[in-house]
Amino acid sequence: MKRLSTGMADLDLILGGGLEPGSVVVLAGPPGTGKTILAQQICFTNATAEHKAVYYTTLSEPHSRLVEHLREFAFFDPAAVGPKVEFVHLGDLLREDLSPLIDEVVAKAFDEQPVVVVIDSTKMLQDLVSGHALRMALYDLTSRVAHSRTVLLLLGEYTPEELQANVEFSLADGIIQLSYQPRGPVDWRGLRVVKMRGATHLGGTHTVHITADGFRVYPRVESFVRDETAPGDGRIGSGIIGLDALTGGGIPRGDATLVLGPSGAGKSISCLNFLAEGLARDERCLYITFQGTADQLTATAGTFGWDYAAARASDQLLIYHVPMGSLDLDVLASVIRHRLADGTTTRVVIDSLAEMAYAAREADRFPAYLRSLAGTVCSAGASLWVTGETTTFGPMADPLVGLMFLFHNVVQIRYIEHCSETGRAINVLKMRNSRHDNGTYACHITGDGVTLGGRLQQLTGLLGWSALRDCPHTPGHEPTLTTP
Known part of the structure; x- marks a missing residue:
């Protein structure tokens, strides 16, 4: 049976395809969670002159105020009020005998065949009749509406405890629970x-x-069940001069790669390298950033000779900037999922994981989320490049305890003490199912972005026992370097 769309593709996805005609669905939740707005949006999206939407109110605010509050929303069409969306107040029908109310709603459903009927709210009916009378009335209503093509939405400020006991929920075909949670700096609303x-x-x-x-x-990205995907075919260039020689000719296509390093080591520039390589090959790319804005990153790329402005103008590159304080994990996942939907985006960058985990304020959820997010990208055939923050001074600590296994490849950039100067070193920590060079190489920021120099033969502290530094050597002699 064809389902009724809510007008929101992601909500239809969550509902399993939309709302079934002839079904009774309860929208439950405390004040301020969006019950009325959601119901109204469904009404205005689906109503036509032939098949109206009927919105019944019980003891809620007057229709004039209800309509006035809707004017600020894009879905509201004042010309539709009356011809397409009809507001009916049930005040005169609210009495100890609910039969007139039931007869009114059922008659509308069969005589006028509306696409949606809303009763806002049904919970207040508990104040008019006994529990037995309410059960019988609602059973009569739901069983008779089930033979029509109308979707009946019952709204109410129900508590989680009432979801387990009230008659409305045992008779309903669907229950959608809305919630609200104060959470600084931005309050959070949810749907289940x-x-x-x-x-x-x-x-x-x-x-x-x-x-x-x-x-x-x-939609919550962990909710998706994905088919196992075959490994990508071939390798892709990282865009970092010298790195592909260490990884067997590039990064396996469809892999998730983590670039670790302290602040200022060149992680963000490595992201620019990675995307510039893709853009040069006419690939579509997505850059998620929590620091620099799209214009700032475009300007930075320009200093290396990469024309991000043209790529953005042609939609070959989307830079999605998430200001600190407004990050939401589900919104971020939806941006990535929709960009990947048509199968043309092949490179995704997230810079950086540390900011993402800190700002999300959902530490318990984050491991499962990260695994699902990486799976979303890789199952779409795209390659993921993520940066992660390590300590700047002293021994290196693992910033992703228990999570590194989620990435196919891990590249590390570190500061190095070289006599009286601070330099950089880079090495490939792991590549799953692929051989790689185990050496550590000099790393430089040049006009080409992040580039590799010669191999460093004498180092201590490589595994974090101490700060990374050149081994003692004869004064006046430089540490041994070999080309990769």
Whole structure:
């Protein structure tokens, strides 16, 4: 059976394809979670002159105020009020006998065949009749509406405890629970599908934003079940001069690569290298950044001779800047997922993982999230390049304890004490199912971005026992360097 779209592709995805005609769905949640906005958006999206949407109110605010509050949203069409979206107040029908209310709603469903009928709110009916009478009335309503093509939405400020006991939920075909959580610096709203008969919905609580565009939900990336994908065919260039020679001719296509290093070591420039290589090969790329804005990164790339401005103008490159304080893991995953949807984006950069983990404020969730996010990119056939922060001074600490296994490849950039100067060194820590050079090489920031120099033959502290430095040598003699 063809399902009714909510008008939001991601919400339809969460619901398992949309709303089934003839079904009864409860929208539950405390005040301020977006129940009315979501119901109204579904109404205005689906209503036509032939098949209206009918919005019944019980003891809520007057229709004039309700409509006035909707004017700020993009989905609202004032010309549709009446011809397409009808508001009906049930005040005169609210009495100890709910039969007139039931008859009114059922008559609308069969006589006018509306696409959606909303009752806002059904919870207040508990104040009018006994529990037994309410159960019988709602059973009568839901069983009769089930024979129509109308989707019946029942709104109510129900608590999680009431979800387990109230009659509305045992009779409903679907239950959508909305929630609200104060969380600095930005409060958080969520949506969870408790049940949806006849559909395979996505589990978990998904992020909700309410803006001038209306209600929008971002699916939780861990909820997706992905098919195992075969390893990518061939290798791709990193864009870093000298690095591909250490990795057997490049990075295996479709791999997730982590670049570790302290602040200022060149991780972000390595991202520019990686994307510049892809752009030179006419690949589509995505850059997620938590520091520099799109214009700032474009200007930085220009100093190395890479024309990011032209790539952005042609949509070959999308730079998505996430200001600190506004990061949401589900929004970020949705940006990546939608960019990958058509199969044309082949390189994705996230700079950096440390800022992402810190700003997300969801430490317990982060390992599963990161695994799912990497899986999303790699299963789409794209290659992922992620940076991670290490300590600047003293012994190197593992910044991703227990998480490095999520990456196929790990490259490390470190500072090195060289006599009275500070230099850089680079080495490949691991490449899964692929041979690589185990040496450590000099690393420089040049007009070509990050570049490799000669092999460093005498080093101590490579595994973090101490600061990385040249081994003692005869005064006046430089440490041994060999070309890769």
